[in-house]
Each structure stands twice: as structure tokens, then as C-alpha cells.
Amino acid sequence: MATDEGTAGFPSTPSSQGTDAPEQSPSSPSGASAFAANLPDADAADAVSVQPLIIEETGWWAKDGYVHYGITVRNPNNVAAANAVVQVTLLDAQGTAQGTWESTIGLVEAQQTVGFAGEAGNGLVPDRVEFAMDDNSATWKDGSSTSPFAIGTFSEEDKLYFRYEITGQITNATDAYESTANLSVLLRDDEGRIAAGYTGSAYRIKAQRTKDFLVTLHSAPDHAKVEVYAQPA
Known part of the structure; x- marks a missing residue:
């Protein structure tokens, strides 16, 4: 615990x-x-x-x-x-x-x-x-089991009043269509500690294709770094 x-x-x-x-x-x-x-x-x-x-x-x-x-x-x-x-x-x-x-x-x-x-x-x-x-x-x-998704480049834009937008790309590395990927956004402070976490989704990702995603944080604490992870739905 x-x-x-x-x-x-x-x-x-x-x-x-x-x-x-x-x-x-x-x-x-x-x-x-x-x-x-x-x-x-x-x-x-x-x-x-x-x-x-x-x-x-x-x-x-x-x-x-x-x-x-x-x-x-x-x-x-x-x-x-x-x-x-x-x-x-x-x-x-x-x-x-x-x-x-x-x-x-x-x-x-x-x-x-x-x-x-x-x-x-x-x-x-x-x-x-x-x-x-x-x-x-x-x-x-099985130990060879892997996620279908990989997060590529992403960036953050400060929209003022504690609102932020995270935009980036996600790739479906499998040969099958995936309707949804669950996204986790971790915010870290100046000392590298986790300050908060937010969720989002990416949709309709074709096999072996890369697609844009957007996660909007309507209110979030000050932070120095962003990390994005994808989970299969």
C-alpha cells in the first residue's frame, strides 16, 4: 500500500x-x-x-x-x-x-x-x-504479450486559467482495428514528483496506423513535465 x-x-x-x-x-x-x-x-x-x-x-x-x-x-x-x-x-x-x-x-x-x-x-x-x-x-x-499502442511525439499548450491541452500521436502496432485506447496523463512538479493525473481517450485507430489525439485538462495544478501512457480498452 x-x-x-x-x-x-x-x-x-x-x-x-x-x-x-x-x-x-x-x-x-x-x-x-x-x-x-x-x-x-x-x-x-x-x-x-x-x-x-x-x-x-x-x-x-x-x-x-x-x-x-x-x-x-x-x-x-x-x-x-x-x-x-x-x-x-x-x-x-x-x-x-x-x-x-x-x-x-x-x-x-x-x-x-x-x-x-x-x-x-x-x-x-x-x-x-x-x-x-x-x-x-x-x-x-504470456511474457511476450505487449500493448497494441505506442505513444509518439506529444506537446502541451497552456490555454490560461489552469487549462491545458495535450496533443500528440498514437500508433496501433497490431494488424487489427482498435476502437479505443485509454490515455493516462501524469503531471510532474519541478522535483519530478507526480502532481496529478488525468484520463482521456483516442478513438478509431486502424491497424498499423498512427492517429492524432487530444486530451484537455480543464483545470490542473502547476507542473514542469508531462507524461502520456496508453492502455488497451
């Missing part, structure tokens, strides 16, 4: 939206990935000997009682982890839990560290946030 006191007291705004979005809300990263679930299973012997996934870094920013969090998760195994569940618990100053929210990381490749973002909250600003992996949630896949 990891605990992070984060940055509170700023009022929340979720939100990000991909380009070429269908007429529905963007895919939530809380759902399990069908792509990852359908990857080849690891050998039984390899699956039995796995170590738990490790949360290495955490950070969050609260606004209007909703927490925008970012984490990095490392897979120390030689097999891939599919649909591992992250549990995010918000606590008040007395240590009383305000609630626990769960999100699912579609795929953490063998010996890989990934960044992941999400939102939690019920309108109350927490004093601290605890992060934990549900060690029984992941299914273990």
Missing part, C-alpha cells in the same frame, strides 16, 4: 476528451480490457510463482472534492499482468475512510513500469489518499 498526502484545497475537474470521439462519453479506465483478457495465458508454473505488482510512485490533486491521481506501477515478473485493479481510498484528517474507488489497469507488460491515472471522490476534500493493488485481481499472460 502507498500513501500520499498530495495537494488539496484547490477546487476538480475531470476531463479530457479525445479527438474523433463517438457520440458517447469517453471510455472509463475503470473497466477491464477485453484486449488484455484475450492475450495468451501464461504457463501455469509461471503464473504460480509471480510476485505482486508494485506501486512505485503516487501523487494527487484535489479540486471541488474530487481527486485526480497518478501512479506508476511496476511488474517485476517475466509474465504480463492483465486487468489488475487499483484501489484508491480517501481519508479525512481523523483517518476515517471517505470511500474506496477502484480502477483497472488493462496491461502491465513483463518487467515493465507503466503510468496510470484516474479520478476518485464524492465531493469531500480528503486529507490523504492511500493506494493499493488488489493482488488477486490480475490474470497472468
Whole structure:
């Protein structure tokens, strides 16, 4: 379990939206990935000997009682982890839990560290946030299993009043059409610590093609660096 006191007291705004979005809300990263679930299973012997996934870094920013969090998760195994569940618990100053929210990381490749973002909250600003992996949630896949997506170049534009736009390119490296990629944007401060996390989506990515994406942060803390990660839906 990891605990992070984060940055509170700023009022929340979720939100990000991909380009070429269908007429529905963007895919939530809380759902399990069908792509990852359908990857080849690891050998039984390899699956039995796995170590738990490790949360290495955490950070969050609260606004209007909703927490925008970012984490990095490392897979120390030689097999891939599919649909591992992250549990995010918000606590008040007395240590009383305000609630626990769960999100699912579609795929953490063998010996890989990934960044992941999400939102939690019920309108109350927490004093601290605890992060934990549900060690029984992941299914273990063949060690050669990889994500269909690669993030290419991207850039950030400050739109004033704490609003930012992240534009970039995502490539579908497979031979199959992928309707949705879930995007995680991690913001880091001057000292390299995670300051906040935001989610977005990219849509309708043809096989072996590269496509533009847009993630809009309608409100975000000051930061020095941006990282973008893609997860299969």
C-alpha cells in the first residue's frame, strides 16, 4: 500500500476528451480490457510463482472534492499482468475512510513500469489518499504479450486559467482495428514528483496506423513535465 498526502484545497475537474470521439462519453479506465483478457495465458508454473505488482510512485490533486491521481506501477515478473485493479481510498484528517474507488489497469507488460491515472471522490476534500493493488485481481499472460499502442511525439499548450491541452500521436502496432485506447496523463512538479493525473481517450485507430489525439485538462495544478501512457480498452 502507498500513501500520499498530495495537494488539496484547490477546487476538480475531470476531463479530457479525445479527438474523433463517438457520440458517447469517453471510455472509463475503470473497466477491464477485453484486449488484455484475450492475450495468451501464461504457463501455469509461471503464473504460480509471480510476485505482486508494485506501486512505485503516487501523487494527487484535489479540486471541488474530487481527486485526480497518478501512479506508476511496476511488474517485476517475466509474465504480463492483465486487468489488475487499483484501489484508491480517501481519508479525512481523523483517518476515517471517505470511500474506496477502484480502477483497472488493462496491461502491465513483463518487467515493465507503466503510468496510470484516474479520478476518485464524492465531493469531500480528503486529507490523504492511500493506494493499493488488489493482488488477486490480475490474470497472468504470456511474457511476450505487449500493448497494441505506442505513444509518439506529444506537446502541451497552456490555454490560461489552469487549462491545458495535450496533443500528440498514437500508433496501433497490431494488424487489427482498435476502437479505443485509454490515455493516462501524469503531471510532474519541478522535483519530478507526480502532481496529478488525468484520463482521456483516442478513438478509431486502424491497424498499423498512427492517429492524432487530444486530451484537455480543464483545470490542473502547476507542473514542469508531462507524461502520456496508453492502455488497451
